[in-house]
Amino acid sequence: MRYVVIMAGGSGTRLWPLSRQGRPKQLLGLFEGKSLLRLAFERLDGLVPPDRILVCTGRAYADDVADQLPELSPVNILGEPEGRDSLNAVAWSAAVVADRDPDAVVAMVTADQVISPVDEFQRSLTLAFEVAEQRPSALVTLGVVPTSAHTGYGYLHRAELLTGFDGVYHVAEFKEKPERDVAQRYLDSGEYWWNAGMFVWRAATLLGQLDQLLPATAQTVREIVARPDRLDELFPTLQKISVDYAVMEPVSQGRTDAEVVSVGLAIDWRDVGGFVSLAELLSRDAGGNAVDGRTVSLDSRGCVVVNAVGPDHVVATLGLTDCLVVATPHATMVANLDDAERVRQLVDLVRTEAGPEFA
Amino acid sequence: MRYVVIMAGGSGTRLWPLSRQGRPKQLLGLFEGKSLLRLAFERLDGLVPPDRILVCTGRAYADDVADQLPELSPVNILGEPEGRDSLNAVAWSAAVVADRDPDAVVAMVTADQVISPVDEFQRSLTLAFEVAEQRPSALVTLGVVPTSAHTGYGYLHRAELLTGFDGVYHVAEFKEKPERDVAQRYLDSGEYWWNAGMFVWRAATLLGQLDQLLPATAQTVREIVARPDRLDELFPTLQKISVDYAVMEPVSQGRTDAEVVSVGLAIDWRDVGGFVSLAELLSRDAGGNAVDGRTVSLDSRGCVVVNAVGPDHVVATLGLTDCLVVATPHATMVANLDDAERVRQLVDLVRTEAGPEFA
Numbered sequence: 001m002r003y004v005v006i007m008a009g010g011s012g013t014r015l016w017p018l019s020r021q022g023r024p025k026q027l028l029g030l031f032e033g034k035s036l037l038r039l040a041f042e043r044l045d046g047l048v049p050p051d052r053i054l055v056c057t058g059r060a061y062a063d064d065v066a067d068q069l070p071e072l073s074p075v076n077i078l079g080e081p082e083g084r085d086s087l088n089a090v091a092w093s094a095a096v097v098a099d100r101d102p103d104a105v106v107a108m109v110t111a112d113q114v115i116s117p118v119d120e121f122q123r124s125l126t127l128a129f130e131v132a133e134q135r136p137s138a139l140v141t142l143g144v145v146p147t148s149a150h151t152g153y154g155y156l157h158r159a160e161l162l163t164g165f166d167g168v169y170h171v172a173e174f175k176e177k178p179e180r181d182v183a184q185r186y187l188d189s190g191e192y193w194w195n196a197g198m199f200v201w202r203a204a205t206l207l208g209q210l211d212q213l214l215p216a217t218a219q220t221v222r223e224i225v226a227r228p229d230r231l232d233e234l235f236p237t238l239q240k241i242s243v244d245y246a247v248m249e250p251v252s253q254g255r256t257d258a259e260v261v262s263v264g265l266a267i268d269w270r271d272v273g274g275f276v277s278l279a280e281l282l283s284r285d286a287g288g289n290a291v292d293g294r295t296v297s298l299d300s301r302g303c304v305v306v307n308a309v310g311p312d313h314v315v316a317t318l319g320l321t322d323c324l325v326v327a328t329p330h331a332t333m334v335a336n337l338d339d340a341e342r343v344r345q346l347v348d349l350v351r352t353e354a355g356p357e358f359a
Numbered sequence: 360m361r362y363v364v365i366m367a368g369g370s371g372t373r374l375w376p377l378s379r380q381g382r383p384k385q386l387l388g389l390f391e392g393k394s395l396l397r398l399a400f401e402r403l404d405g406l407v408p409p410d411r412i413l414v415c416t417g418r419a420y421a422d423d424v425a426d427q428l429p430e431l432s433p434v435n436i437l438g439e440p441e442g443r444d445s446l447n448a449v450a451w452s453a454a455v456v457a458d459r460d461p462d463a464v465v466a467m468v469t470a471d472q473v474i475s476p477v478d479e480f481q482r483s484l485t486l487a488f489e490v491a492e493q494r495p496s497a498l499v500t501l502g503v504v505p506t507s508a509h510t511g512y513g514y515l516h517r518a519e520l521l522t523g524f525d526g527v528y529h530v531a532e533f534k535e536k537p538e539r540d541v542a543q544r545y546l547d548s549g550e551y552w553w554n555a556g557m558f559v560w561r562a563a564t565l566l567g568q569l570d571q572l573l574p575a576t577a578q579t580v581r582e583i584v585a586r587p588d589r590l591d592e593l594f595p596t597l598q599k600i601s602v603d604y605a606v607m608e609p610v611s612q613g614r615t616d617a618e619v620v621s622v623g624l625a626i627d628w629r630d631v632g633g634f635v636s637l638a639e640l641l642s643r644d645a646g647g648n649a650v651d652g653r654t655v656s657l658d659s660r661g662c663v664v665v666n667a668v669g670p671d672h673v674v675a676t677l678g679l680t681d682c683l684v685v686a687t688p689h690a691t692m693v694a695n696l697d698d699a700e701r702v703r704q705l706v707d708l709v710r711t712e713a714g715p716e717f718a
Contacts, residue, residue, distance in 0.1 A: 296709050
């Protein structure tokens with residue numbers, strides 16, 4: 001049977017003060033009241049039923065996840081006691097699903113993006129499921145057909161076509177976030193896709209790869225499933241490592257008996273990592289400012305203005321150029337847009353100077 | 360007997376969103392929780408007792424005035440049904456006080472400034488009372504000894520010394536807000552004082568001048584005192600005019616039987632008209648930003664940051680230069696500091712686009 005695990009971890013300090021320690025970006029109702037998590041869930045509509053959709057998130061967010069996804073049974077919400085990087089979300093999820101259904105095929109999907117069209121996403125995910133079902137040794141990674149020489153994503157270098165499938169490729173190599181000129185070469189060559197960080201595999205296959213590559217992790221996640229009461233004790237002992245480093249790269253290098261293949265996503269892929277990317281999704285006012293919520297602007301240009309306080313509050317700008325203004329009930333941030341990617345530094349300072357309750 | 364009337368009208372849109380329609384700047388707790396009104400009241404401590412201090416304000420603010428000045432009897436708060444410029448506040452106050460005490464000498468003082476030292480202010484006000492008591496025909500105006508060629512104040516041109524008093528002058532002429540070069544000439548000459556907009560006179564003398572200059576006004580304010588139930592009907596019929604135009608200028612030109620004399624105030628006089636002048640009264644953070652309330656700044660310079668939301672809110676700035684940030688529960692304003700004097704325009708737009716409840 002097909003399962004989907006939505007990975008919704010992460011603290012999202014880059015969107016502070018919208019996001020904060022108790023409220024990561026995936027849970028923010030940024031899109032006509034819907035969160036990225038909700039959008040990720042609704043993208044699966046008709047593909048797999050809710051009883052086979054799981055969410056892996058921080059335990060602190062489990063209640064909010066349940067509120068936003070009332071269709072889910074509480075047992076389908078996996079709350080990590082602490083963040084231990086992506087491999088352990090993947091490994092624990094695989095062990096949980098394999099325990100329910102030894103033949104399960106699992107799609108690991110992210111909740112960090114706005115994706116369109118959804119039809120195309122579903123078509124690619126279905127193809128990836130078919131590949132994983134028909135080739136038990138395959139770890140299928142989803143690759144986004146790039147539309148720019150983006151330096152904020154990892155890339156994967158496609159090799160030959162996979163026989164018997166249309167548009168599915170072997171993967172020659174994973175590449176980390178490149179410099180601008182390298183990214184341009186990747187784009188021009190037509191041989192590279194953005195690494196979507198989404199995967200499809202048989203749960204048993206993934207666990208078998210872990211047995212070879214990180215046996216301690218494989219053993220621990222199986223133990224957690226057998227003894228849920230030991231979750232708090234065992235989870236923090238898992239080695240902190242990403243799924244790319246731990247599994248995808250070594251397997252793509254032929255170091256195990258499995259293979260990495262990739263299915264392309266020809267979609268509009270908008271990673272909502274920070275305010276600059278969020279701004280691309282907002283509407284524009286008459287002055288060309290990207291705005292959300294109740295805002296008024298006079299002689300202001302090139303600004304991003306987000307009013308998340310509520311309808312009883314107005315955010316007004318006057319003669320402002322290229323600034324980022326974010327107002328929430330607990331904090332207001334005003335930044336030069338050129339510094340928007342330094343928000344984490346500011347959050348650190350806020351934590352120290354104003355107190356952890358504001359960060 | 361000596362009386363003081365504190366004039367606390369005005370809507371103060373230049374300090375929006377700190378000030379707003381229901382909350383003018385004189386009532387804002389900007390100075391360690393004290394308002395300009397409270398500071399104006401405390402400046403009178405020891406000079407006249409609270410039962411001879413009156414406040415003339417907009418009726419909408421009367422309750423807030425009573426809250427801030429619990430020492431005052433409610434009958435000492437004169438609530439104007441609508442703003443009719445300074446003459447009518449002055450005329451109505453004079454009629455009220457003359458009705459209580461026909462021999463009353465009244466000081467009309469403003470609540471728009473932070474003044475120091477208070478001793479010097481009291482010394483000058485006492486001298487002005489003495490002049491008015493000893494010269495029944497005198498309208499005494501207070502003049503601030505200028506410390507700069509300020510173009511935001513009116514000036515008064517001193518003439519010869521008044522015989523029998525130390526440092527009291529006849530006034531030759533009132534001058535409107537001058538251009539920069541004219542203001543510099545005024546300053547260099549040593550013959551000009553800033554027009555403080557504060558006056559001391561016998562109530563009967565002021566009313567007598569009005570009988571000559573604006574008999575309708577004189578009659579109407581006497582009628583209001585005789586028939587308080589007709590206040591709402593009569594007050595709006597008063598001619599809208601400033602006390603300078605209506606009385607001080609014509610009297611200084613010799614058009615009546617009275618005389619205008621001036622007592623100097625050698626004080627630090629800070630008019631809190633807008634954010635630029637307010638900023639001079641705020642403390643500085645490590646980056647040299649003028650700040651008030653809970654704020655955090657990273658790589659920000661030359662900004663004015665006011666957090667009036669409260670202690671459960673932080674205002675954080677990042678890479679920001681020469682901006683004005685003001686956060687309140689109902690509105691957040693971010694402006695280029697060069698545009699700070701255009702706040703009224705912004706408020707007009709807010710009223711139209713967001714609604715009058717935000718303005």
